[in-house]
Amino acid sequence: KATSIKVRPVEDITVKGFFPPNYWQLLQQVAQYYQTPLIKAIRTALPPGLLRRSQRRIRLVTNAIPDGAEEFLQPKAQRILQLLRQSATGDYTWQYLQRQIKGGSRGLQDLIKRGWVESYLEPPTPPRPKLRPAITLVIDWVELDFIDITTRQREVLEILRRRGGEMWVTDLLQTCNTSSSLLKTLEKKGCVVIGDREILRTEQGISTIADQPLSLTEHQQQALDVILGLSGFHQLLLHGVTGSGKTEVYLQAIAPIIDQGKSALVLVPEIGLTPQLTDRFRARFGEVVFVYHSGLSEGERYDTWRNMIQGTPQVVIGTRSAIFAPLPNLGIIVLDEEHDSSFKQDQPQPCYHARTVAAWRAELENCPLILGSATPALETWQHHRHNHNPSIHYLSLPERVLSRPQPPVEVVDMRRELKQGNRSIFSRSLQLAIASLRDNNQQGILFIHRRGHSTFVSCRSCGYVMECPRCDVSLSYHHIHAEAIPYLRCHYCNHSQSYPQRCPQCDSPYFKHFGSGTQRVAQELTRLFPELRFIRFDSDTTRTKNAHRILLTQFANREADLLVGTQMLTKGLDLDSVGLVGIVSADGLLHLSDYRASERAFQTLLQVAGRAGRGNDPGQVILQTYTPEHPVVEAVRNHAYQSFVETELQHRSELNYPPSGGLILLRLRGYDAIEVEQTAHRIASELSSELLPGTCELLGPAPAPIMRVANQYRWQILLKFLPGQTTPTPSLAALAKKCPPSVRFSIDVDPLSF
Numbered sequence: 001k002a003t004s005i006k007v008r009p010v011e012d013i014t015v016k017g018f019f020p021p022n023y024w025q026l027l028q029q030v031a032q033y034y035q036t037p038l039i040k041a042i043r044t045a046l047p048p049g050l051l052r053r054s055q056r057r058i059r060l061v062t063n064a065i066p067d068g069a070e071e072f073l074q075p076k077a078q079r080i081l082q083l084l085r086q087s088a089t090g091d092y093t094w095q096y097l098q099r100q101i102k103g104g105s106r107g108l109q110d111l112i113k114r115g116w117v118e119s120y121l122e123p124p125t126p127p128r129p130k131l132r133p134a135i136t137l138v139i140d141w142v143e144l145d146f147i148d149i150t151t152r153q154r155e156v157l158e159i160l161r162r163r164g165g166e167m168w169v170t171d172l173l174q175t176c177n178t179s180s181s182l183l184k185t186l187e188k189k190g191c192v193v194i195g196d197r198e199i200l201r202t203e204q205g206i207s208t209i210a211d212q213p214l215s216l217t218e219h220q221q222q223a224l225d226v227i228l229g230l231s232g233f234h235q236l237l238l239h240g241v242t243g244s245g246k247t248e249v250y251l252q253a254i255a256p257i258i259d260q261g262k263s264a265l266v267l268v269p270e271i272g273l274t275p276q277l278t279d280r281f282r283a284r285f286g287e288v289v290f291v292y293h294s295g296l297s298e299g300e301r302y303d304t305w306r307n308m309i310q311g312t313p314q315v316v317i318g319t320r321s322a323i324f325a326p327l328p329n330l331g332i333i334v335l336d337e338e339h340d341s342s343f344k345q346d347q348p349q350p351c352y353h354a355r356t357v358a359a360w361r362a363e364l365e366n367c368p369l370i371l372g373s374a375t376p377a378l379e380t381w382q383h384h385r386h387n388h389n390p391s392i393h394y395l396s397l398p399e400r401v402l403s404r405p406q407p408p409v410e411v412v413d414m415r416r417e418l419k420q421g422n423r424s425i426f427s428r429s430l431q432l433a434i435a436s437l438r439d440n441n442q443q444g445i446l447f448i449h450r451r452g453h454s455t456f457v458s459c460r461s462c463g464y465v466m467e468c469p470r471c472d473v474s475l476s477y478h479h480i481h482a483e484a485i486p487y488l489r490c491h492y493c494n495h496s497q498s499y500p501q502r503c504p505q506c507d508s509p510y511f512k513h514f515g516s517g518t519q520r521v522a523q524e525l526t527r528l529f530p531e532l533r534f535i536r537f538d539s540d541t542t543r544t545k546n547a548h549r550i551l552l553t554q555f556a557n558r559e560a561d562l563l564v565g566t567q568m569l570t571k572g573l574d575l576d577s578v579g580l581v582g583i584v585s586a587d588g589l590l591h592l593s594d595y596r597a598s599e600r601a602f603q604t605l606l607q608v609a610g611r612a613g614r615g616n617d618p619g620q621v622i623l624q625t626y627t628p629e630h631p632v633v634e635a636v637r638n639h640a641y642q643s644f645v646e647t648e649l650q651h652r653s654e655l656n657y658p659p660s661g662g663l664i665l666l667r668l669r670g671y672d673a674i675e676v677e678q679t680a681h682r683i684a685s686e687l688s689s690e691l692l693p694g695t696c697e698l699l700g701p702a703p704a705p706i707m708r709v710a711n712q713y714r715w716q717i718l719l720k721f722l723p724g725q726t727t728p729t730p731s732l733a734a735l736a737k738k739c740p741p742s743v744r745f746s747i748d749v750d751p752l753s754f
């Protein structure tokens, strides 16, 4: 069956009138730098669903398969039949089936040839505007006297007029307590028009009390003066310790932009932080504030997108992908907590970093870019401190507002605790501090590095460890609250299963979970402090929409004494009443195995510590560790950002790691372990013959740190470019064509972890 395919340049469809000026160029730059096809950059930028591919689905044609015939099928075909029979609708996507049978399509082809199953393309359903009937007054008020209208009808029209001449039909009916037939009559008489109007599904602002700009501290004022004194493209690092008032600087830098009729884009790392920040922006700028992030529904993102493209002045707050917000008159870009690794996309391609894209975008729009952080990324520090370019600025807020001191950090050596007979996960110091929270009329935060209850579940009799059936990782134990049933979850592929009472291998009843996650800490708290009210804040308890906001509001309203949580807590939580921050164990963070581990640990710990003492009391930080002599611990204790960073930069440059040299990671994955490995070796040897000696080093191929995820085997090749050699000599994208179709190849430029 030959079908004629019409090829049209993508510019024809998308560019003309659809994207704002410069936007197209931005996407091309993204595609080029991150070595991906342009269409993938477009897909990333657009709201989800607009460019969705049609899905290939497989359905059962007949259940009447001749007796015995099935036995002659190959096992994968048998499995497909079995799965389809279990499906409630009799069908599945091909993607899903392929995952279940671990790849390969011969079984399916056989079934299709026999006519037992068929495959079909399900067309995509793009998002649509949401419509609602509205009623509009169309008659001139004076003309009413010439129309025969009852008093009641006049009353209704009067209400409509007072509401500005246009209302939703349902609202009007409710307000006047009238019937729709009356409205129909009015329409017939030519007084009103009833018709569908679009209702925008942008996230509704939760009404906040309007606030006024604060009078700035001296450092804030200096920073703001620099920002407002510039015009055109500039890059500024706003390096302010936690609690120094960076947000107030953003707000006052944005205000004149809105007054000029332009828009502002504010990127934040995670949605857990957005409610509080969004509220502050809404209090200042009111209804022109919109949010854009992946937590919104497809319809909400679609509508927010179209609302942005209108070009009315607005402040858009969003996560990573919001760097592609199609604001035509962009006047300023702000990246808050710019060091945060969630600004980097791991997959799918393009594996962009929002900070990198933000710099290109600010340049294209000829507007300033402000990067804010208490612990700037090494790249950012290097770029803004060791640079004499007149368009690059370093602004510092070295003190907390209102001369509040930084909280003292007490480091507790957990080895000594154990030696002195304390087996609890809480040191005596931390126990004392928790116990006195209420007396001091304060709240506390406990930070745990892991999510879930523990890293793994194992048998104390035979040592068997519960592993994910599809990945090379152990399953984590989860127990949300006392009444809930415990379960196991894989943090790589999200597989979950029930928690066995006995060991699957030896049937021993001594099957237990280990480690200290939020749940373990919660149990210990209940045991030691039965009176204490605490809230768990982690990926389990914040799964539902708005859960972040609800939990944080409860805590802010002092419905709990303690907030117990993971990484999410580190971001921007700003509460006056928090006097204590306890870091249950710093060790999990300190001993990660990649070249960025120290930087990340330092940033995280300093951020967590910064949650303490935002009120009048300086507060206290208790950091528990088994390696108190670790340089990162030492740096956190002294709040010594600069010396830490300069030492770390030195290390990096000795080894040619970023920001000295550049990295590109090539990833290969597929269901066939041998095929993936062989392909990786072939690609590596081809590449190494093309690379110019002295510019780039090829490391690998090596299995990925977690070699198998969701039944796919993963290998990787690391290219390490010497300083100044950032452009790769061979075109890496072409390598994809050298892989067999069953092996997926992807390129990660400037990878953060591998």
Ligand code: ADP
Pocket: 214, 215, 216, 217, 220, 240, 241, 242, 243, 244, 245, 246, 247, 248, 401, 402, 574
């Ligand atoms: P950062 O983002 O640097 O950690 P924030 O912007 O959250 O700091 O500010 C910390 C607190 O200080 C906030 O409650 C904020 O309202 C307050 N604040 C900021 N600037 C001022 C100022 N000039 N005067 C008084 N309070 C301020």
Ligand code: ZN
Pocket: 459, 460, 461, 462, 463, 464, 503, 504, 505, 506, 507, 508
């Ligand atoms: Zn066992």
Ligand code: ZN
Pocket: 468, 469, 470, 471, 490, 491, 492, 493, 494, 495, 709, 710
């Ligand atoms: Zn898994």
